[in-house]
Amino acid sequence: MTIIIEGKRIANELLDRLAKEIESSKAEVCLQVIQVGNNQASSVYVRNKERAAERVGIKTVTTKLDESISQPELIDIIHQINKDQSVNGLLIQLPLPEHLDVDQILHEIDPCKDVDGFHAVNMGLLWTGSPSMTPCTPAGIMYLLEDFDLVGRHALVVGRSNIVGKPIAQMLLDRHATVTIAHSRTKNLDQLLDMADIVIAAVGIPEFIKHCKSDAIVIDVGINRDRNGELVGDVKRDLECFAKTVVPGGVGPMTVAMLMKQTYEAYKLQKGLKS
Numbered sequence: 397m398t399i400i401i402e403g404k405r406i407a408n409e410l411l412d413r414l415a416k417e418i419e420s421s422k423a424e425v426c427l428q429v430i431q432v433g434n435n436q437a438s439s440v441y442v443r444n445k446e447r448a449a450e451r452v453g454i455k456t457v458t459t460k461l462d463e464s465i466s467q468p469e470l471i472d473i474i475h476q477i478n479k480d481q482s483v484n485g486l487l488i489q490l491p492l493p494e495h496l497d498v499d500q501i502l503h504e505i506d507p508c509k510d511v512d513g514f515h516a517v518n519m520g521l522l523w524t525g526s527p528s529m530t531p532c533t534p535a536g537i538m539y540l541l542e543d544f545d546l547v548g549r550h551a552l553v554v555g556r557s558n559i560v561g562k563p564i565a566q567m568l569l570d571r572h573a574t575v576t577i578a579h580s581r582t583k584n585l586d587q588l589l590d591m592a593d594i595v596i597a598a599v600g601i602p603e604f605i606k607h608c609k610s611d612a613i614v615i616d617v618g619i620n621r622d623r624n625g626e627l628v629g630d631v632k633r634d635l636e637c638f639a640k641t642v643v644p645g646g647v648g649p650m651t652v653a654m655l656m657k658q659t660y661e662a663y664k665l666q667k668g669l670k671s
Contacts, residue, residue, distance in 0.1 A: 399639035401540050401615075407649035410539070414657055415452040425454045425663045427485040427511065428477050432470065432496070433463035438489045445487070448652045454659055457483070463493050470496065471504050478506040484666055485511035485659040508666060511658045514559065523566055528665075529658060534564035536650030537596065537615050538571070540641065544594075544613060546571040552588050554578045554605065554630070555598030560617055564596055580604070597630035605631040614640040617647050 418425060427449055431442055442458060449456040461470065477486050486509045492498050502510075507517040513531040521528050551573040555561035565575045573594065578585055580599050589595065589608050597605045598617035608614055614637050618630030629643030641647055663669075 398636055401613075401639055401641045401646065403536075403540060403641050403646040404649045406540060407536075407653035410650075410653045411448060411452055411656060414653075414660060418453040418660060423453075423660070423663055425485075425660055426483050427454055427456050427487065427659045428480075428483045429456060429458045429487045429489060430461065430470075430473070430477075431458065431489040432461045432465060432492050434460075435491065438491070442489055444652055445655060448656050449659075452656050452660075454656060465496075467496055467500070470501060474501070474504045478504075478509065481666075483509065484663040485509055487512050487655070509662060511655060511662055513563070513658070519558070519563070522563055525570065529662065530567070531559055531563045532654040532658060533560050533617060533647060533651045534567050535658070536647060536654040537564055537617070538567050539654065540615065540647070540650060541571075541594070541613070544639075546573040546594065549573050549593040550591055551575045551594040551596065552578060552592035553596045553598065554582075554585070555596070555600070555617070557598065560598040561596075564598070568594070568596075595631075599630050601630060602628045603630070603632045605635065607632075608635065608637050610636065611638045613638055615647065616641050616643050619643060619648065 429442055429445060431438055446456045446458065477483050486505050488501060492501065502514045503516055505515055507515045510518055510529045513529040518529040522530055551568045553561050553565045553575060556577055556579045561577060565577050568575050576588055578588055580601060592608065592612055595605060595608050595612055595614045600618060602620040602622050614631055616629035616631040620628050622628045627644055
């Protein structure tokens with residue numbers, strides 16, 4: 397029988413502990429969120445982050461900007477927030493309108509306030525073994541895997557994005573797993589799945605992973621809609637394995653919880669407090 401790794405429960409427990417720590421420390425933590433345009437999905441994600449922040453005692457300031465804003469105008473706003481010492485974390489809600497250069501926008505954020513962990517400086521620190529701000533989804537995945545022995549085990553990451561695939565590969569390496577990175581065009585994927593002890597599915601294709609070893613641990617990062625409009629992951633729903641996350645209620649809640657944790661960590665670093 398497959399063990400379900402309950403991401404929602406684990407995330408709630410983490411948020412409860414974080415709320416107690418922030419309350420006892422009397423910390424005044426502030427997260428600034430910038431949303432450009434009125435993308436419906438983005439609005440939902442922003443509200444989820446606002447609710448989580450309120451739950452743990454983090455102040456949120458959400459700035460909603462017109463979709464037509466220019467690159468220089470947005471960069472100027474980011475620079476102003478970088479200088480605002482009352483703001484500990486800055487998050488740019490993605491996706492951005494097509495006329496904006498996402499990479500440049502993210503790189504304008506002060507790395508010390510980059511609570512999403514997307515800045516090139518923070519990515520570089522992760523890859524050189526000195527992580528500071530790490531991408532929240534991979535950090536949440538590693539939190540879910542804390543109770544599993546990863547040493548020497550074969551971890552297969554299916555997906556190569558800068559947000560999930562590449563950083564989770566490095567984090568698994570740091571836990572002494574042997575890591576293979578694959579993607580939707582990998583020709584021998586079935587063979588790799590037959591060998592993998594841990595599978596991280598982050599390819600963005602509904603139910604793309606259809607089999608694995610019976611004793612594998614499977615983490616489903618995908619959030620997709622099937623032909624009937626139902627929410628599904630990157631892993632076949634009825635996949636049998638040793639342990640797995642499910643969609644919804646698996647990795648998603650952990651991403652938000654890790655964002656809150658990282659915002660508080662940013663506050664402590666900026667105040668010179670021991671992390």
